[in-house]
Amino acid sequence: MEEKNTGKLATDLHKMLGDKEHPSLEKAVQLALADEKILKGILDGIVSKDEVYRYNCFKVLLQISESQPLILHPEWEYFIALLDSSNAYHRSIAVQILANLTPADAQHRFEAIFDRYFDLLDDEKIIVTRSLVCSAGTIARAKPSQQARIVERLLGIDETHHKHKDLIKADAIQSFEAFFKGYPDKERILKFVEQQLECSSPKTRRTARAFLDKHRK
Numbered sequence: 679m680e681e682k683n684t685g686k687l688a689t690d691l692h693k694m695l696g697d698k699e700h701p702s703l704e705k706a707v708q709l710a711l712a713d714e715k716i717l718k719g720i721l722d723g724i725v726s727k728d729e730v731y732r733y734n735c736f737k738v739l740l741q742i743s744e745s746q747p748l749i750l751h752p753e754w755e756y757f758i759a760l761l762d763s764s765n766a767y768h769r770s771i772a773v774q775i776l777a778n779l780t781p782a783d784a785q786h787r788f789e790a791i792f793d794r795y796f797d798l799l800d801d802e803k804i805i806v807t808r809s810l811v812c813s814a815g816t817i818a819r820a821k822p823s824q825q826a827r828i829v830e831r832l833l834g835i836d837e838t839h840h841k842h843k844d845l846i847k848a849d850a851i852q853s854f855e856a857f858f859k860g861y862p863d864k865e866r867i868l869k870f871v872e873q874q875l876e877c878s879s880p881k882t883r884r885t886a887r888a889f890l891d892k893h894r895k
Contacts, residue, residue: 691716695723695734706738711749721753724771725760736771743778750775751782758791766803773798773806777813780820788821796831800838807840811849815856825861829854833870844879851885858893868894 691709694701710717723735743750757779760772773795780788788795801807814832818825832850835843851874854867861867874886 688719691719692731695720695738696728696731697734698730701734703734703738703741706734707741710738710742711746717749721756725763725765725768732767739771739775740778743775747779747782751779754779754783754787761791761794761798766801766806769798769801769803769806770809773810774813777816780817783820788817789824792824792827796828799831799835800840804840804842804846807838808846808849811835811846811853813853814850815853818853818857822857822860825857826863829861829863829867833866842879844874844877844882847874847877848879848882848885851882851889855889864893 691706694703694706706720710720720735720738724732724739726732726735739750754776757772757775760768761776763769763772776788776795796810798806798810801810811832814828818828821828832853835846835850838846840846851871854861854871858864858867868890871886871889874882875890877883877886
């Protein structure tokens, strides 16, 4: 009876993760936290060729990485390997999950892959770059010693090949928000944000104005 129930559970979970109608994944999150085999299956799922299944597996892992990064930290090398994937979605998943794991990175593993990670700022696909820039604030908050290096990278967005650089700058401003209050060189960030008041992206102009209204005295 127990084996039959386990099989049914696996079938139901797979059906839930394959549902394209945006299911509630809270049950899947709780099952993954309670059972290492289920967690391993969901980890495998983020490289599935089934786009819906892959995305739902990613959402489960994203929730876990945000709320309980210690649970996923042992899988650090698995996500590192995805940084080199030929699949842009895999790379995008990796940069987001790794950022969320940095609060649990007592071994300072991130520092060792800093350049490898932030070189994806100039990734061939903008989805990867935007995922990285949006995640940079999480890393900066968890790694104060790396904040200056992160700021330097984000201020260099104009040096990338991307066509829609101004849109990426809105993501950068939002990441600055995550650690700006405690950052010592505020004027450099403020100067960057001020420059975006005249940029081509309406979203970035609005984001810049809101940031300056909040932080300019």
